[in-house]
Amino acid sequence: MPPRSRTSIVEVAKHADVAISSVSRVLSGHPDVSDAMRKRVMSAVDDLGYRTDLLAQGLRRRETLTVGFVVGDISNPLLAAITMGAETRLRDAGYSMLLTNSENDPQIDAAQIGLLQQRRVDGLLLSLASEDNPAMLAALDGLDIPYVLIDREVDGSVKRRPSAVLSDHASGMQEAVGHLLDLGHRRIALVLGRPLRYSRQRRRGLEQAYAERDISEGFEILEGSSSAEHAARATERLLGRREAPPTAIVAGSNQLLVGILATLHRRRLKPGTDISLVSCDTVALTELLDPPIAVVRRDNRELGRTGAELLLRRLQDDTIEPETVLLPTEFVRQPSCVAAPSEPQRLPQPTPRKSRGLERGSIG
Amino acid sequence: MPPRSRTSIVEVAKHADVAISSVSRVLSGHPDVSDAMRKRVMSAVDDLGYRTDLLAQGLRRRETLTVGFVVGDISNPLLAAITMGAETRLRDAGYSMLLTNSENDPQIDAAQIGLLQQRRVDGLLLSLASEDNPAMLAALDGLDIPYVLIDREVDGSVKRRPSAVLSDHASGMQEAVGHLLDLGHRRIALVLGRPLRYSRQRRRGLEQAYAERDISEGFEILEGSSSAEHAARATERLLGRREAPPTAIVAGSNQLLVGILATLHRRRLKPGTDISLVSCDTVALTELLDPPIAVVRRDNRELGRTGAELLLRRLQDDTIEPETVLLPTEFVRQPSCVAAPSEPQRLPQPTPRKSRGLERGSIG
DNA sequence: TTGAAAGCGCTAACAC
């Protein structure tokens, strides 16, 4: 037999011998319904196993109870945690999440923002690949639904001020670098990824820590991509040179940490012994390595949850103004940070051997 | 001003002074359209910035180009990788993904399967929390759209045979345990999570390795939850006893590995020195630890991609029978596996100290 | 309190 089309509200109405609109009223909890009617309809619904078609409902109500989430790379555990937090909150509120990976490509960001709008999502959660891509900014300006940026800033480049949930990376980084400075380090290297908000903030935190102590120089900052490979090469460059190699390295993201660790390993340098090391964002890696790695920590799931919260507020009351929430970060000390060597030291040079751990993009 | 409702196909038709259906034909690439008409319509579309309403289109076409994905815990990097693989393939084919976390709760699985159906997804990708929950099985049987199981088996409990993409865990595990046996280990402990397909398969692989060598005993298997805490306690129990503690431990999942490592650390046992260790599924952790951990590896992204592929095939041609694809696993040797000690040894007892790394559920 | 009817934005016969 042909796949019996699913039962519609019409059949329920027939079965109960009432008007379609009555079925609709009962099902959507309209107050002016008699008990008799309610019972009659509900029993027909049970008999037929009827379930509302949310697509048709959405078309008619002009509201789909659906939220779009655009994310650069869901396989990054950070973004996965954020996604988890957001989805849970949305689901609690009766919303479903349309998820799309942008492969860290601003063009895909832009295209997906448009596509999700065509799918009539009620709102958007955006963890964008870029903060200044023109196509993406145009897509944002074309939006007539509320959206929330997740740890991104596009202020000024966009017509209407967006909601945003941001991490206070600078303060955690300031603590971290302050700690290193207090341990006597002066030559501190910060390895950063792409020029997004978190990179800028982390840079600023480092600079503030130096400024706070009236130390004007010593640090260096290496920007690049957010790949482990970039971090590995940057670290290689830092440690390979004869003149004044850094005594402490700060990884600007968990992915970068992987590359830094690989290079340290290759050069047989042990964090907490030969060099001090700080990373950002707790992952299993930072806690289980020996010694554990000091990190600037934040609550990623909470980040997603709060993003969802901000969006829901605007979805439920469209007079609410866009708002920005700043979530804290916290520096967690670990033995990967030790006192700076008092004498200019010569780092051991590496023994050539097969590198490993860099083939895969995943940071696990 | 009130949010100007977005331009509809009616306005495009008016603007171009043609029939609505002509606009529809042009936009959906109907062959019988004159060039003049095409130009006229397209220029009106451009003028008005019209974009098809996919909700209305879906309602009418009875096809939404949307696929639902139910996953136990998206913050697990394994599932995140699978999700990534699936989403990418689906997006390439023009589909969007509705993602829902079931929090590893079979009731939520069941409810979300129903909800996604109400949202009229064209098909479903399922990484279920349970393989035998009655509510969930009922939800599966109520489905009138194709679905694909991701590394799960419900054969026999369900009316119509489902498509599935499975990992061949047993063969990789057999290799791994074979390797340990060849290194002289006899007392090998396998720490497993919940009783899902991958646990059964991994158990079978271990048993086959023993059988293959005509060794009939020595191994022990500890089942439990898939949490690091379970693994930590299980490992504690294994190593705490006086009589014949295992000389090798196999972690039945990446999450379990975290718990095992924590306990080993606490007891000051070094993998590859004091005890041999194998894990399942590559994560950054396994590669960057010193020494790196031997793993039974598989391609998670490919798992997701293949799942999407199987679904797409059935979406594009509904005469295609459900099919099952088995993807390989591979054992990767690492120095975490060493020869078994020749003499019965006494393991060093732990120094009490603060445990760490177990508070967070994330395995990074 | 209930029913009839219009219509959300689109597609697909069917007629011209």
Add this chain to the structure above:
DNA sequence: GTGTTAGCGCTTTCAA
């Protein structure tokens, strides 16, 4: 080739 029309399954006036 193009236009007219009847819905997809639902909600929501409006009248009764």
